[in-house]
Amino acid sequence: MTPPHPLAETVQVLAFDIFGTVVDWHGSICREVQALHPGVDGDAFARAWRAGYQPAMARVRSGELGWTLIDDLHRLILDDILPRFGLAHLDEDQRRHLNRVWHRLDAWPDSVEGLTRLKRRFTITTLSNGNIGLLTDMAKRAGLPWDCILSAEVFRAYKPDPATYLGVARVFDLRPEQVMLVAAHHDDLEGARGCGLRSAYIERPLEFGAAHVKDVSPQPGNHLHAASLTALADQLGC
Secondary structure, three states: OOOOOHHHHOOOEEEEOOEOOOEOHHHHHHHHHHHHOOOOOHHHHHHHHHHOHHHHHHHHHOOOOOOOOHHHHHHHHHHHHHHHHOOOOOOHHHHHHHHHHHHOOOEOOOHHHHHHHHHOOOEEEEEEOOOHHHHHHHHHHHOOOOOEEEEHHHHOOOOOOHHHHHHHHHHOOOOHHHEEEEEOOHHHHHHHHHOOOEEEEEOOOOOOOOOOOOOOOOOOOOOEEEOOHHHHHHHOOO
């Protein structure tokens, strides 16, 4: 058996990005949209919804909008894209139900096993821009065994604001280097490293669907690189 990576002895908390890293947002939204509205291109709808994510957060960061939960930003984006997909007729109940698809996202096949194994050795927590209610509903439905749920909502700042990464260390009374961010996005990991956290990249080539395979080649800077959360557990001796 390969010895655990040396960081297994110094890191105490693993903080996880959620959308794309732990759960399959694209596949989940695509499946639900196609079930509810068979005439709609679920792939295009899911990607259009996600494409509004960063611009919506930028409106909050700029001060155009006050502090806003991701649930509410998702709804703003949804209302904006519905006419483009012939769904402007949806009533309030239908829009609310569809918006809560983000609470019903399916985990990647390796996520529950990987998290369960990692939990034996480390404290595992979310660190997501998603709000607490969303993350809690998702965890309950998907069986994600978090020790703690931390969100941008706690810090009133979205990643990659340093307040989020350093906030995890503060919550657990740890030095930044005792916390590792686990994510499928290099910009998120770069933000964490800039605050002194350790970083683990998880390959999710199908994050945007089989028609839009993502480059998951190793990039310099990350402390660990794994094909899945179970592979990460192997590397950390769990």
